[in-house]
Amino acid sequence: MRSSFPLSVSVGLVALLSLSACGFSGEAGKSSQAADLDQRIVVDNFRAPVADWALESDAAYILSLSGCLETLTRYDETQGKIVPSLATEWKQVSDLEWDFTLREGVKFQDGAALDAKAVVTSLQNVLDAEVPARAFSPKVVKAVKAIDDHTVRVTTPTESPLVPYRLASVNTGVLSPAAFKGDTVDPFGHCTGPFTPVSEKPKQSLTLDRNEDYWGGQVKLAGAEIRFITDGATRTAQVQTGEADVSLSIPVSGLAALESDSKVKVLKADSPRTATLYMNNGKAPFDDVEFRKAVRSALDLDALAASVYEGAAIPASGPFAPSEPWAIEGAQTPKQDVDAAKKLLASAGYTASRPLEIIAIVERAEFADVATVIQENLKAVGVPVKIQTKEYAAVEPDLLSGNYDMVLSQRNRLIDIADPIGFLTADYTCDGTYNLSHFCNAEYDKKIAQAATTADAEARYKLYAEAGQILQDQAVNVWLVNEQAIDAVRTDLQAHVQDPLARYVLRAETAKSGS
Amino acid sequence: MMLFLARRTAALVVAVLLASFVVFLIPYVTPGDPVRKIIRSRVAGDAIDDSAVQALSAQLGLQDPLWTQYLRWLGRFASGDMGLSYTSRTPVADQVLPALWVTLSLVVMTLAVAALIAVILGIAAALNEGRAADKAITAVSQAFIAMPEYWLAPMLVLVFALELSVLPSAGWEGPTSAVLPVAVLALRPASHFTSAVREGMLDALGAEHVTAARGRGLSYFHTVRKHVIPNGLLPLTTLAAVWFAGLLGGSVIIEVIFAIPGMGRLLFDGVLNSDIPLAQGAVVVVVGLAVLLTTAADLVHGLLNPQVRLRHA
Numbered sequence: 001m002r003s004s005f006p007l008s009v010s011v012g013l014v015a016l017l018s019l020s021a022c023g024f025s026g027e028a029g030k031s032s033q034a035a036d037l038d039q040r041i042v043v044d045n046f047r048a049p050v051a052d053w054a055l056e057s058d059a060a061y062i063l064s065l066s067g068c069l070e071t072l073t074r075y076d077e078t079q080g081k082i083v084p085s086l087a088t089e090w091k092q093v094s095d096l097e098w099d100f101t102l103r104e105g106v107k108f109q110d111g112a113a114l115d116a117k118a119v120v121t122s123l124q125n126v127l128d129a130e131v132p133a134r135a136f137s138p139k140v141v142k143a144v145k146a147i148d149d150h151t152v153r154v155t156t157p158t159e160s161p162l163v164p165y166r167l168a169s170v171n172t173g174v175l176s177p178a179a180f181k182g183d184t185v186d187p188f189g190h191c192t193g194p195f196t197p198v199s200e201k202p203k204q205s206l207t208l209d210r211n212e213d214y215w216g217g218q219v220k221l222a223g224a225e226i227r228f229i230t231d232g233a234t235r236t237a238q239v240q241t242g243e244a245d246v247s248l249s250i251p252v253s254g255l256a257a258l259e260s261d262s263k264v265k266v267l268k269a270d271s272p273r274t275a276t277l278y279m280n281n282g283k284a285p286f287d288d289v290e291f292r293k294a295v296r297s298a299l300d301l302d303a304l305a306a307s308v309y310e311g312a313a314i315p316a317s318g319p320f321a322p323s324e325p326w327a328i329e330g331a332q333t334p335k336q337d338v339d340a341a342k343k344l345l346a347s348a349g350y351t352a353s354r355p356l357e358i359i360a361i362v363e364r365a366e367f368a369d370v371a372t373v374i375q376e377n378l379k380a381v382g383v384p385v386k387i388q389t390k391e392y393a394a395v396e397p398d399l400l401s402g403n404y405d406m407v408l409s410q411r412n413r414l415i416d417i418a419d420p421i422g423f424l425t426a427d428y429t430c431d432g433t434y435n436l437s438h439f440c441n442a443e444y445d446k447k448i449a450q451a452a453t454t455a456d457a458e459a460r461y462k463l464y465a466e467a468g469q470i471l472q473d474q475a476v477n478v479w480l481v482n483e484q485a486i487d488a489v490r491t492d493l494q495a496h497v498q499d500p501l502a503r504y505v506l507r508a509e510t511a512k513s514g515s
Numbered sequence: 516m517m518l519f520l521a522r523r524t525a526a527l528v529v530a531v532l533l534a535s536f537v538v539f540l541i542p543y544v545t546p547g548d549p550v551r552k553i554i555r556s557r558v559a560g561d562a563i564d565d566s567a568v569q570a571l572s573a574q575l576g577l578q579d580p581l582w583t584q585y586l587r588w589l590g591r592f593a594s595g596d597m598g599l600s601y602t603s604r605t606p607v608a609d610q611v612l613p614a615l616w617v618t619l620s621l622v623v624m625t626l627a628v629a630a631l632i633a634v635i636l637g638i639a640a641a642l643n644e645g646r647a648a649d650k651a652i653t654a655v656s657q658a659f660i661a662m663p664e665y666w667l668a669p670m671l672v673l674v675f676a677l678e679l680s681v682l683p684s685a686g687w688e689g690p691t692s693a694v695l696p697v698a699v700l701a702l703r704p705a706s707h708f709t710s711a712v713r714e715g716m717l718d719a720l721g722a723e724h725v726t727a728a729r730g731r732g733l734s735y736f737h738t739v740r741k742h743v744i745p746n747g748l749l750p751l752t753t754l755a756a757v758w759f760a761g762l763l764g765g766s767v768i769i770e771v772i773f774a775i776p777g778m779g780r781l782l783f784d785g786v787l788n789s790d791i792p793l794a795q796g797a798v799v800v801v802v803g804l805a806v807l808l809t810t811a812a813d814l815v816h817g818l819l820n821p822q823v824r825l826r827h828a
Contacts (some may be wrong), residue, residue, distance in 0.1 A: 050556050050788065052603040057557045130574050131554050131567050139564070183604060202613060203776035204687060229685060229774045233669055237684040241676050393547025393555075433564060 035494055035511030040223040041245035043505055044235040048203045048228035053185045055122070056129035056136075060170040063187055065248075065499075066208055066226045067195035067506035069173030072100050072119070072152070073164050075418035077499070080325045081457060082164045082418070086114060086174055086192060090164050092455070093153075096142070098163040102150045106215045108176035109189045109196040116146035122174045123152075125185070135169035135416040161455035165417040170503050194219040194508040203228060208506070220495075220511035239264055239488045245512065246493065248502050250486040252312045252366075258488050267498040268312075270321040271485040272413040272420075275313070275367075277358075277374060277478040282402045282438030285350055292475035294344035298381045299374060300336040305481045308369045313481035318472045320413070321482040325457075326420060326464035328472065341381040355384040359407040361392045367408040370480065402438045409436070410483065414501060420464055424448055428471060437476050444470045523810040527803060534802040535592075535795050539585050542789040549789040550577055553601050556788035575601060588795060597799075598792040607796035610781060615800055617687060618770075618777035622762045624697045626755050629704035633751065636705075637712025638744065644717060652709065659706035668699045668772045685774040696773045700766055704758045711754050716747035756812030760805030764798070 043066070049059035055069075063069035072087035087100040106114040123144045126136050141163075143155040154163050166172065179190035188197050194216060195208035209223040227244065229235045236254030238244035240261055250258065250266070258264050279286040279295065286292055301315040314321075317331040358374060360367035368389055375385045385406075398404050416422040426432045429448055430440035444467055451463035471477070485500035494511040497504075542549035550572045554563050572578050576587070591598055597607035640652040675695060676684035686692045719725060720743055728738045767779035778797055785794030 050602050050784075052605050054557070054604070131557055131571055134564070137564075139566075201687075201776070202610065203780065204774065227686065227774065231685075231772050231774065234672070234685045234772060234774060237672050237677055241680060241684055243676075243683060243685075391547065393545075393552055396547060396551065 033492070033513030035220050036514035037220060038222050039512035039514070040225070041221060041493065041506075041510070041512055042225045042227060042238075042243065044227050044229045044238050044244040044247040045502070046228075046230060046232070046235065046249040048230070053187050054129065055173060055175070055185060056126045056131065056133040056171055060133075060173055061503060062206065062226065063191065063197075064170040064173060064503050065505040066197070066206060066224065067193045067504075067508075067510075068187055068191035068197055068208065069170065069175070070191065070193045071170065071173050072102075072167040074504075075165070075168045082168055085168075086119075087152075087167070090167075092161070092163075095159045096156050098154045098156075099147060100152045100154065100167065102152065103215065104150065106192055107213060108178075109191055109211055109213075110176050110178055112176045112178065114174070114192060115149045116152045117149075118177050119152045119174050120144050120146050121177045121180065123154075123172060125180055126171055133169065133171035133416075134422065135166050136172050140166065159453055161453065161460070162417060162419055162421060165419045169417050195221075195224060195506055198223075214508055216508050219508045221506070224506050226506075236488070239490065242490060245490045246496065246505060247488045248505070250488050252310050252486075254488075255310070255312060255486065263491055264488050265491055267487045267489065268484045269498050269500040270314070270323045271483050271500045272321065272324070273410045273483040274316050274319065274321065274413075275364075275370065275408065275410045275480045275483060277480055278399075278407045278409055278436045279477055280402055280404055280406070280436075280438055281440075281476060283405065285348065285356075286405065288348045288350075289474055290344050290348035291350055292478075294341045294348060294350070294381065295378065295383070296334050296475050296478045297337045297341035297344060298383070299334075299377045299478055299480070301333055301480060303336075304370065304373050308366055308373060309481055309483075312486060313483050316479035316482050319468045319477075319479050320420075320464075324413075324420075326461040326468070328465050328468050331472070334478075336377070338381055345381060345383070350383070352382060352384050355386045356405045358385055358387050359395050359404060360387060360389045361395065361407070361409060362389050363392050364408070364410070370408055399436045400434075407436065412501075419460075421448070421452055421460075424464065424467060425452070428467075428476065439471075439474070439476045441470060441474065519813075520810075523806070523813075527806040527810075530802050530806050531799050532589075534798050535588075536585065538786075538794045538798045539588070539791055540581075541786055541794070542791060543581065549791075550575075552787075552789035556602050556790070588792065592795075592799070597796040600793045601790045602788050602793070607792050610793060611778075611796045611800055614776060614778045614781040614797070617775060618763055618766065618779065621693065621696060621700070621766065621775065621777060622759055624693055625700040625762060626704060626759060628697055628701040629708050629758070630751060630755060632701065632705040633708030633712050634748065636709045638716055638747070640709070640713045641716030641720065641747065642739070649713075652713075656706040656709045659702040662702065664699050664703075665768050665772070667702070668695070668769060671695050671698060672772075685772070687773075687775045692773075696766075696769050696775060700762065700769055704755075704762075707758070708751060708754060711750040712747060715750045716743060719743040719746040722746070752815050753809075753812050756808045759808050760801075763804055764801040 045062065045065065047058065049062050050057065053059045053063065060069060070086050072085060073082045074085040076083045086103055086106060088103050090098055090100045093099050102114060102116060102119065108114060112118065126133055127138055127141060127144065132138060140156060140160065141154060142157045145153050147153050156163060174192060175185065175187055176190040179186050192215065194211050194214045196211045197206055197208050199207045205228065206226045207223065210219040210221060229238065232249065232251035233254060235247040236250055236258060239247035240258065255266065258266050279292055281287060305311065305313050305315045315333040317333045318328050320327045358371045360371040371387045375387060378385050395407065399407060411423060411427065413420045413423040425448055426434040428435060428437065428439055429445050447463050447467040451460045454460040454463060487498050489496050492513045494513060495509040499505065542552065550568050551563055554567060554571060576584060588598060597611065599605065600607055600610060636652045636656065640649045643649045672684045672695065675682040682694050683692045725738060725742050728742050764778055764782055766777065767783045770777045770780040778801060782794060782797040785797055
């Protein structure tokens with residue numbers, strides 16, 4: 001028994017690894033079979049709702065991805081613009097006011113009609129939250145009121161062209177008035193989406209059935225189960241075994257096995273996250289742009305992406321991913337140039353009087369390896385570096401107060417709304433509330449202020465690109481790699497469209513072929 | 516016996532108070548602002564408005580002195596109210612009780628499997644003392660301890676879920692979903708139990724009353740069944756109670772890997788998110804149950820073993 005049990009485990013592991021190494025070649029992802037309207041699917045999500053079902057919390061993401069919660073507007077990534085959802089049109093009626101016209105004939109899953117009063121009740125609930133959502137808080141929205149049965153007016157404290165974007169945030173999803181009882185929110189049967197939640201196993205799963213009266217047409221799945229699986233390896237295993245039809249946020253370690261599985265299709269998309277080496281611009285030697293440029297020239301981003309990220313991330317060319325509509329035109333990934341780095345260090349008058357410190361936050365396991373690569377790159381140009389691994393919460397006060405040298409982190413540029421204004425303001429303006437780089441540049445601030453009042457999206461994106469160019473020219477940070485959103489789906493799943501932010505997963509058109 | 520129970524009741528109260536106070540202090544002695552941790556757990560992202568921090572701090576009474584906050588919780592708890600979770604704003608009891616039920620099921624199954632393995636292997640080892648079977652069992656038993664759970668769990672998933680497709684890889688949906696987590700959790704207690712049973716059996720085999728029974732002409736099989744096994748299994752009761760207590764809050768890794776919504780995961784989330792009422796509620800229940808169980812085990816041990824009863828008397 002002593003030898004046979006471990007041996008069987010080893011044999012199983014070796015067999016699996018061999019299969020992965022050989023690689024089953026088959027083409028994954030396209031099913032020629034017709035959709036079976038009786039099918040139900042399982043989606044493995046990486047988090048469970050923490051704050052019950054409060055709309056201002058992350059729970060709104062789960063209600064949205066599960067096809068329950070819908071918003072007045074919606075951001076269409078393929079078109080790169082805001083499109084109608086529960087509202088069919090909107091217009092700015094004064095500097096501070098926007099009117100949204102509601103879609104007619106929409107009913108909540110409890111049978112109540114979607115009207116302006118119901119929308120106001122729902123949005124007001126988010127505004128009144130003790131911890132409001134950044135996308136829709138009293139700081140950015142002054143009031144919401146019903147003008148008539150089908151018109152909702154949103155008033156802002158200052159002129160803002162981004163109100164339609166705010167109403168695409170999942171936090172502004174609309175629930176029936178019956179969903180709000182006392183301090184709790186009950187989404188069961190109170191959404192407008194293609195799926196209605198019918199039961200929940202706390203911290204475990206949410207089960208949904210088809211909404212037979214969905215305003216958007218026939219729903220092609222009978223139902224679905226969203227499972228909350230925090231462990232990435234488990235999510236990977238479940239889509240391989242067929243226990244899950246969709247697994248979101250696959251860890252890099254699981255990619256090889258999935259890519260060689262003929263019954264699984266791996267989906268990758270640029271995510272709005274860039275792993276970044278933040279440099280404290282307010283502290284020597286990082287207060288010298290020549291020194292910061294030297295650090296950038298010393299780093300080999302191609303090697304970093306290939307080694308630590310195993311090819312699952314793309315070397316960054318600046319603060320934005322190349323696929324984003326506000327990307328800097330013609331931006332190239334900085335190439336490692338040791339000689340140039342040494343010249344810049346000499347020009348900056350740098351002397352290695354003390355080892356510089358890189359903080360690698362432990363919440364991102366790969367940052368310890370990233371820090372080691374950077375340490376080696378900088379050592380090659382004569383900059384000694386020591387690495388500290390710490391919890392984010394432990395270092396946050398030092399980061400905000402400017403008591404650090406370098407820190408590895410990543411931010412979601414679109415965490416609030418489908419526009420980077422919040423990120424670019426908080427992280428890089430002189431008064432930014434999350435300006436870890438302690439960067440301050442009047443020209444940059446002017447661009448962002450101008451963008452904040454520019455209604456035309458194209459013009460605004462151009463301003464973002466120009467602001468990004470300033471960040472790049474000033475070498476404020478080193479943007480290391482653009483991370484990718486990696487999901488995996490079974491090949492018999494049909495009409496699945498990957499959303500890098502995992503806001504929309506279950507849709508009316510999502511289908512599965514019969515077995 | 517009454518004195519024994521009175522002492523244990525006092526120990527229960529002290530242990531619960533101590534544990535709840537230690538858990539209460541965790542967010543304040545670990546780095547970072549507890550209020551920011553609470554907000555971060557509710558709203559993804561790092562950029563948090565100071566105004567939101569101040570508002571929530573005031574709303575939850577976190578600006579009050581620590582002792583005021585602790586006494587406030589204690590007063591509520593004494594009246595049977597575990598309070599509201601800071602993150603979900605729902606009653607703590609509503610989260611603790613379902614999680615406790617899940618963990619109790621997991622632990623009972625784990626200990627039953629471990630005990631079964633231990634009884635079979637322990638008796639076999641003792642009856643074959645010094646022979647190849649004894650050595651093999653001891654070696655296997657040691658191997659159980661050497662295999663870390665975070666390694667063994669994925670290995671079993673690879674084999675039984677991915678390769679053989681006979682068991683689910685995760686979840687808590689029915690008897691089959693319990694097989695792998697129970698198998699992983701049972702190995703370590705099984706190893707300790709096996710050693711205990713073996714030692715207990717060997718002690719019993721060498722006892723004078725056993726020799727006397729054999730001298731009276733009782734068959735070897737009958738002697739072992741009547742006089743050795745009952746005494747040899749006695750250490751299992753106390754040991755099982757100790758493991759029961761440990762597993763109640765100590766199966767975090769397994770609960771995360773297998774997506775089991777039990778007490779370990781609840782406690783982990785509570786501490787991680789600075790959700791003090793949730794963490795306190797979970798700890799108080801785990802510690803309270805642990806003390807109750809060890810007390811019950813001592814009582815059972817006393818009933819089965821007259822020497823123990825005599826000592827307490």
